[in-house]
């Protein structure tokens with residue numbers, strides 16, 4: 001099989017079946033429509049005899065193509081024998097969805113269902129999509145020894161881990177997922193993946209990893225109908241259990257990063273709910289809510305995802321799901337990221353927050369620094385902070401807002417232009433500090449100089465400044481300079 005996959009990859013590369021090649025062949029409009037899962041413009045753009053267009057129609061768009069139009073070198077008989085295509089009446093149809101991926105590799109999955117298609121099979125293997133890309137961009141770029149991809153599906157996270165991890169274990173409860181993932185890895189030239197079948201951490205008893213990543217079956221529904229998105233666990237228990245169990249499988253210093261959904265329940269603070277999951281782990285933890293939907297939006301999203309709108313069961317499924325949310329007093333469902341780090345600290349830090357705006361990508365390029373700021377700021381005593389040399393975040397801006405002509409602004413805002421792009425309203429002392437600190441001098445004499453300028457009592461300032469500064473350091477507005 002590997003030989004067949006190697007030859008197929010070579011043919012793809014020679015023909016230009018790559019992310020850039022597909023975009024060029026389709027043009028911006030059809031390529032953008034395809035990224036919205038709308039194939040019609042792409043079908044129109046690939047109607048000619050171009051070999052690349054034929055590959056796109058066959059593997060990505062799922063259209064039957066004339067055998068006579070197959071690119072020279074496409075091993076049709078071997079592909080049919082391997083079950084990857086069927087040939088009937090002189091037309092070839094692929095049995096899988098196979099597309100180039102942003103890593104330069106390929107992902108193989110089941111074809112996405114569209115309205116009017118037959119119902120999804122319960123063991124459907126979902127293709128790489130927006131959520132896969134979200135997790136991939138969140139994962140730390142730090143090279144690691146052992147990595148685990150829990151719920152590998154089509155195997156896409158392994159494509160991102162390849163070259164960064166010395167050893168990769170990938171698990172999934174669905175054996176079909178592992179079959180298709182092996183094809184993705186083979187086609188991407190990745191050979192040494194240890195694929196294991198089973199639920200949660202069952203396939204890796206007693207084993208520890210430097211990095212655990214998971215885009216889990218996070219969808220919260222009354223019944224686990226589709227394993228690609230629903231675990232069958234009660235409510236948001238799967239994500240909670242994943243978080244709770246992860247530390248048993250983290251090597252010292254190891255990190256676990258996952259996407260998750262969580263419930264907002266009437267009368268309960270969602271931050272306490274998710275913070276509670278993290279606090280139980282004994283690890284440093286950072287949870288970010290990127291979006292929240294009301295129950296009806298959520299049900300519609302996932303019924304649409306399985307192309308169930310317009311089907312006879314739509315209303316019944318919708319009502320059951322919504323009624324189930326109502327009975328559990330669910331007011332919303334949060335979507336977000338969770339990062340755990342087994343720092344070994346006896347004083348673990350947990351931060352749960354909402355970040356709805358666009359952030360610099362990939363977050364994985366600076367996620368370790370974000371976690372370092374959160375934990376470092378928390379563990380700094382006031383005396384250590386006063387002795388520390390601070391530097392402002394790269395590219396930070398100050399905005400002064402007030403009525404025209406006013407001598408003093410009514411608000412001063414510090415705004416990060418990089419990383420998480422946070423903004424914070426600050427007082428004159430923090431603003432002055434942002435203007436003068438450059439990593440050269442300890443905080444203490446800088447505060448004394450600011451006190452002299454503002455006429456404040458230096459001791460008062462020394463006593464009260466650390467609290468606000470600690471939070472600005474945790475949020476990355478200031479870094480402790482070590483140079």
Ligand SMILES: C[S@@+](CC[C@H](N)C(=O)[O-])C[C@H]1O[C@@H](n2cnc3c(N)ncnc32)[C@H](O)[C@@H]1O
Pocket residue numbers: 125126127128129131132135150151152153154155156157171172173174177198199200215216217218227228229230231
């Ligand atoms: C949303 S897909 C993620 C696929 C892929 N990792 C990605 O990033 O796109 C979730 C995967 O978790 C698997 N899964 C479902 N229940 C599971 C369980 N109890 N234990 C492990 N994996 C499970 C599903 O089969 C599916 O492949």
